[in-house]
Amino acid sequence: xxxxxxxxxxxxxxxxxxxxxxxxxxxxxxxxxxxxxxxxxxxxxxxxxxxxxxxxxxxxxxxxxxxxxxxxxxxxxxxxxxxxxxxxxxxxxxxxxxxxxxxxxxxxxxxxxxxxxxxxxxxxxxxxxxxxxxxxxxxxxxxxxxxxxxxxxxxxxxxxxxxxxxxxxxxxxxxxxxxxxxxxxxxxxxxxxxxxxxxxxxxxxxxxxxxxxxxxxxxxxxxxxxxxxxxxxxxxxxxxxxxxxxxxxxxxxxxxxxxxxxxxxxxxxxxxxxxxxxxxxxxxxxxxxxxxxxxxxxxxxxxxxxxxxxxxxxxxxxxxxxxxxxxxxxxxxxxxxx
Ligand SMILES: Cc1cc2nc3c(=O)[nH]c(=O)nc-3n(C[C@H](O)[C@H](O)[C@H](O)COP(=O)(O)OP(=O)(O)OC[C@H]3O[C@@H](n4cnc5c(N)ncnc54)[C@H](O)[C@@H]3O)c2cc1C
Numbered sequence: 001x002x003x004x005x006x007x008x009x010x011x012x013x014x015x016x017x018x019x020x021x022x023x024x025x026x027x028x029x030x031x032x033x034x035x036x037x038x039x040x041x042x043x044x045x046x047x048x049x050x051x052x053x054x055x056x057x058x059x060x061x062x063x064x065x066x067x068x069x070x071x072x073x074x075x076x077x078x079x080x081x082x083x084x085x086x087x088x089x090x091x092x093x094x095x096x097x098x099x100x101x102x103x104x105x106x107x108x109x110x111x112x113x114x115x116x117x118x119x120x121x122x123x124x125x126x127x128x129x130x131x132x133x134x135x136x137x138x139x140x141x142x143x144x145x146x147x148x149x150x151x152x153x154x155x156x157x158x159x160x161x162x163x164x165x166x167x168x169x170x171x172x173x174x175x176x177x178x179x180x181x182x183x184x185x186x187x188x189x190x191x192x193x194x195x196x197x198x199x200x201x202x203x204x205x206x207x208x209x210x211x212x213x214x215x216x217x218x219x220x221x222x223x224x225x226x227x228x229x230x231x232x233x234x235x236x237x238x239x240x241x242x243x244x245x246x247x248x249x250x251x252x253x254x255x256x257x258x259x260x261x262x263x264x265x266x267x268x269x270x271x272x273x274x275x276x277x278x279x280x281x282x283x284x285x286x287x288x289x290x291x292x293x294x295x296x297x298x299x300x301x302x303x304x305x306x307x308x309x310x311x312x313x314x315x316x317x318x319x320x321x322x323x324x325x326x327x328x329x330x331x332x333x334x335x336x337x338x
Pocket of ligand 1: 220221222223226246247248250262264265266277278282283284285298299301304316318
């Protein structure tokens, strides 16, 4: 019988990835409905060091495969290892970070297990069938329509696997004292040599860091591409000390880098305040920003869907609003008549 909500404990350079702590929150919420244990599966060379980082977190069981090396990017080897681990753990669900590694590695694992898998979920829910068993409702924006879809695996097909966007759940905190976590080591047999060779690591500047850390984010949509609206918006963000993010059209136009695109195929952010200018509010975008404490939107179209997400909205041309806001910040008042 399958039992447990199992999280892939992704790690890089001897550090557990931050998103794993977010997935513990997600698993805890599912456990409240199903009562199943929260599990982690960890395959690593330096497992002791990684286990130490997981101390105190509300995890019931950690399954560990001690490896001779980490096999970074060698997904033929890793998919074999995780397949063996999941066959042995037999969880009902597997939660995977929707990171580059998770997105690339786990479709292979799902295929080996003949399991169902949903990519890029923004919400997970547990629901009960008539026979009393539970199933996972895997919710994400639809491919094109402005709606969310709920995907469920076929009955009796386990494990139910889902990759989950970073930033969707709040990271859970470690607590003092014994969390009662049981650690169990699993024997895995290593497949023959990998067909993938790791050649070289190239450095890349993580320009997404400020966007993720900022309490205020100013978001531009296609409406900012008119006149000098984008420049004004960036000036405004600068005065506020805010980060700038945007919709896909802004990324397509080269105004923002890809890792500043917010939404289904971009990133998920959780600022305290979000101020959006000229964004229509397509669900593929708003799913990446729905957990904002205060959401303000400016759009010329009264019926723009962004106003259903925003706490406060202004049906207006952004240009005079931005000019006025800049004047207010610079001179302590707005005299331009806007
Ligand atoms: C599978 C899939 C994944 C996707 N992933 C993403 C994603 O990750 N992120 C993303 O952003 N999109 C994504 N998209 C695209 C998404 O569906 C929308 O097309 C996109 O978000 C629209 O961007 P926008 O709001 O900037 O542009 P538009 O929809 O064109 O809206 C522009 C808005 O600006 C307003 N406006 C124009 N001029 C002014 C002005 N002067 N002042 C004020 N308002 C003005 C208009 O009224 C309009 O509402 C995805 C689509 C698909 C199919």
